[in-house]
Amino acid sequence: MSANNSPEDARLAGCGPRDVTLYSRPGCHxxxxxxxxxxxxxxEFGAALYEVxxxxxxxxxxxxxxxxxxxxxxxxxAAKHxxxxxxxxxxLGEAQR
Incomplete structure (x- = not known):
């Protein structure tokens, strides 16, 4: 793994179309x-949330x-901020097709 990669990159690469990942930190309103x-x-879409x-x-x-x-x-x-x-x-709709 290079210095610019994280184990999280590998997990994200294996995500399915209905897997939603939220990158955040505690206390972030x-x-x-x-x-x-x-x-x-x-x-509604039966998507799974993975919070990091x-x-x-x-x-x-x-x-x-x-x-x-x-x-x-x-x-x-999909979004930032x-x-x-x-x-x-x-x-989400397009990801399910």
Whole structure:
């Protein structure tokens, strides 16, 4: 593994289209808002949420810093900072096709 990779990169690469990853850290109010906002859509689409505390991984902490939350649908970045729910719904729908 190179210095720019994290074990998390391998997990993300193996994610299925209905796996949603939220990169955040404790105490991040934007992260909590994003998690609450997407929860109904996760239920609607039967998507699984995997929450990752970037502070537990030096590579992720350096990569994302204060640019959180970052949300991936499958292996594709879907949102950063704030979630556009209409766009997120489209991304989840497209991921299921």
């Amino acid at each position: 934007l992260c909590e808002e994003a998690k609450a906002a997407i929860a109904p859509l996760l239920r 505390n970037i502070d537990d991984d030096a590579v992720l902490k350096e990569r994302y810093g204060w640019d959180i939350p970052v949300i991936f649908v499958g292996q594709h970045k 704030r979630v556009d729910l209409a766009q997120f719904r489209r991304q």
